[in-house]
Amino acid sequence: MKIKLYFGMENAIKKSGIGRAFYHQKKALTLNNIEFTTNKNDLDYDILHINTIYPDSLPIIKQARENNKKIIYHAHSTEEDFKNSFMFSNTFASLYKKWLVYLYNTADVIITPTPYSKSLLESYDLNKEIYAISNGVDVEQFNPTSEQINEFIQKFNISVNDKLVISVGWLFERKGFDTFVEVAREMPNIKFMWFGDVKLSNPTSKIKKLLKELPENVILPGYVSGDVIKGAYGRADVFFFPSREETEGIVVLEALACKTQILLRDIPAFDPWMKDQINCYKGKTNEEFISLIQKIINKELPSTIDEGYKVAKERDLILIGQQLKEVYEKVESL
Template sequence: MKVCLYFENANLIAKSGIGSALRHQREALELAHVDYTLNPNDSYDILHINTIGIKSKEIIHKARREGKPVIYHAHSTEEDIRNSYFGSNAVAPILKKWLINLYSSADYILTPTPYSKSLLLDYGIKVPITPISNGIRINDYQKDQAKINKFREYFKLSPEDKTIICVALPFKRKGILDFVEVAKQFPQYKFIWFGDTFKYLLTHDIQETIKRDHPDNVIFPGFINGDVLTGAYTGCDLFFFPSNEETEGIVVLEALASHSKTLLRDIPVYDPWLSDGVNCYKGKNNEDFNLKIEQIMNNQIPDLTDAGFEVAQERDLASIGQKLKSIYEEVLK
């Protein structure tokens, strides 16, 4: 059995969540000893497609002509297109029709969470759908003091500085404006938002926020990877992710795997696998966030990091690889 993992414009999406999904899928299949190719012109038995562009549609048609089954990994929905890049709200309804057409052309659909599956069912899609996490490479997020030191040195943090981080593209949907507003209430802490700015895609208000309209305790370093980012996850005092819409949130898995204290917006995507006060903390609005941050930073509420780590551990790539292998075998039958 050989699988074609297809990601259109892989270099362009490398810094996004879908780019992380590509890296995770490759490793998951390697751990499960499933042969794969990234080249749709190679010989293969199953097309596992992840992107939604014109070339993706062409690759599906090619697979169909050759009698090969198609599995679509549905990372995108109308809901997570809205309030993202410049003009996204205008194109979201059009893209929804495109997504329905593409996803309906598959033999089988994978979604990252039960929530994203429910969205596709609401679209009227009739193809069989199974939720399966994008997964996480658990071993990459073990606490390493050398990496934490690199993080603190990179940002010239003093031993007394406490840090609250977020990792995401700086879209309105991701909650960047709320992140900045909340930071204004806590000038004693450093708030760091990791994520490529993609200036040509950002709306004017987000560009202004990043350039000048933020307090001194907020830092926008752009895209940073490697030891500095891993050190930030494992060495921060809080991972604060106020996103309004996700299909899963790979960065949330990364935070949980890092034993980071984690504060999320209370949105449907985290149900039922993440519960407020059990394996993370949640808030519905900035008032909630302000209260939870004060409590977390002052150790006034329980540390849930061990329970959060268990959630990530269940989604380790070795487990995800076996689940993918099982689905491939089912589809081939």
């Protein structure tokens, strides 16, 4: 059995969660000795596993069908997580959903990251088997060393007394960037750092206005990867992710693997796998977030780090590869 992993417009979105998911798939398959290719012109494969929803996917789908290959569509995207993202995303959301339905219906089966995203897709006009498989996390890699933490501290001049709250992602309203800034404004004695590419986020007018009026304690380092972001996870007092909509949130898994204390917005995407006061803390309003951050930093709440790490371990890439293999074998027998 040989899998063709397809990822269109890679240079444009390799810094996104979908780009990270594609990297995870390659490693998960490698760890499980599953043969695969990423060569767009390779016809020597059994199953096309396609990750992206751009028009350049259509020739690959056509090629697969003409050569009697099975197709799996990895549904990373929904109408719900398209809204409140890029400029004009709400205007085109309904058309975007129709496009997704058209593409996903070209597949034999669909994979999506969480029970929540599976439930959304089941409400669409899709007559396909849908499997919920986490994007996973490389637990071995996301294990910050003292050297990585020190590199981060030195790069951003973080003192031993600084209290630090971080987040990672596009600067979208959907991601809760506005909430992050508003909460930071009320907590001037704490440093808030949001890691994400400002320009590629194509900010809406609301986000642009926030960027012009950032409080002094909000730092935007841009997109950061490798040792530095691992060091950030390792040094942070709180990983604060106030996203309003997700299919999963790979950065949450990364923070869990790095044993960072997690604070999430209470949204359906994190049910049932993220449990308030057990493996994370959850809030709904700015007032709740402010209170929880203060209590976490002051050690007034019990740590949920150990239970959170268990969630990451359950989604280690070697286990994700095993789950993907099971789906491949089912599809191969169709």
